[in-house]
Each structure stands twice: as structure tokens, then as C-alpha cells.
Amino acid sequence: MLILDCPYCGVRCDETELTPGGEAHLTRHGPGSDDADFERYLFQRRNPRGVHLERWRHAYGCGKWFHAARHTVTMQVFGTYPAQTTEPPADIVERIRASDPDWTFGDDT
């Protein structure tokens, strides 16, 4: 069972109080973008065995969307952070690197 801290209200929530929102930090490619970018934006999602940045919504609580960094195999949670950002904050990156030194943000592998 996944337990995440909501960065907005500070509540330690159980997975069942949250709604999953899939991969975080997607760049939107809308009308006028080329087909390959649009397809990637619409359909292609990372599904890594390892570090994953995800969107979650505190649906049964304050209702806010936030981001979480976790490891999909060990289920280690590196931290949660507000969604008003285009990249993970430095302290989260530092914690991820502590367990996976080769990890870089935006790495497609």
C-alpha cells in the first residue's frame, strides 16, 4: 500500500484516498504541432522499472493535484511536491540520486 504526504494540506494519505493521474511533467503538444510530437504527447507514456514521477490527486481530502517521486520496484517514496512546477525540486532529485546515482530527469530510458 502506497502512503503519500499531500504537500498542500500536510495529511499523510493512504493510496485509497488518492486518485492516480499518470506520468507527471508532460509537455503539451496541441494544434499546429507535428504529428510525431502530438502522438507522443497523447499516447506515449513512460512505464519504467525504477524511478517514476507521477501525478496524484488528494481526491478524498483537499482535492489538490500534486506530484510524487517513487520507485516502482522497491515502492520507495522519494517525496511529494506541489504541481506548479515543470521539473522536480532539488531536494527530491538529491534523494533519488542517493539511491540511483545515474538517474537524470527527462531520461527516456
Place this chain on the structure above:
Amino acid sequence: MSDHATPLAQARSDGYVTVAEDAPRDMIQLKGDLSDPGLADAVERIAHAAMPGPLGLSTSDSAWIAWMAPDELLISLARGQGADALSSLSRAMGDRHHLALDVSDMRAAIRLEGAAVREILAKVAPIDAVTLPVNTVRRTRVAQVPAALWLSGPRTAHVICFRSVGRYVFDLLSLSARRGGEIGAF
């Protein structure tokens, strides 16, 4: 005028914890910038209670204010005071970006009383009922539906949920509080 019907018709169930519908109250939902001193002023003036901090609940003789989200408060007043409070709140808020709504009939309110209230909450909600401090509002899931709950003392808990699921939550809590179901873990 006809009598005001409460969602649960004053239902009551006596188990090892007493589950009963709370007396009907008027409620105002307020969304806005909670860090704005003008908003805090306006809220304190109608409820005569202090502005609650994150997850907090503050009370006065006849009212309480619950912190529901970083941009939302729920103000509860005695039955019949809601309409006047809402208009004075809207006046005090003036041009500030906000939403104030009379939600008096939107929710069912249930009160639990007994030494084992924390155990009943732990049975139905995914919360740490042991460490839940008094007067801390926890919005969570009660079995299959959303609800907000808090303790107002060591023996008293309050649960509010949407009116449409009031009967479900009441039945669930009274079933969990039935004699013979004691766990004694707390």
C-alpha cells in the same frame, strides 16, 4: 411553514458507542485566499471564533470553523443564522475574489459518543485514529464515500458527509459500534 426535515430524522443507535444524528446547523462554504487578513477578519466577525490553522477546527459558543483545504473553510452556525451571516460575509468580502455559499442542507452530521470512538473511526476510515489530535479535521474516506471527521473531546467524534449518503454512513457507523464488535485495541 412545514418543519425542516433532517437527513436522518434524528436517528440514533446505542451500541458500545452511541451513534446519533447531530442537531441541524446552518453551514457556509467559503473559498478564497485564507492568508488574506481581510478574509480572516470577515470570518471571525460572523463566527466569533478564531481563524483555524491548517487542518484545524476552532469553536465558539454557537459556531465552529473548519479548515477544509488550503483555500476552503466550512463555517457552521446555529440553525437560522446562515442567511444573515452569508450576506454580512459577502458584504465584508466586497471585491475580494471568493465564493461563499449556503450549504446548510448539503450534508448529514453524525455524532459519536463513547470511550471507544477512536476505534470506530479506525474501523471505517484509512486514518491513524490513535494519533488524530482533538479538533483536527480529517477529510477522508469512510468505507466507500467521502466524509470529514474530527474529535471534539476524548469521548466525542463528529462525522459529516453528503446528505445523499447520510443513511449509508449512519448504518455503517452503527453497525461498527454494535455490541459484540469491540476490538479493544485502543
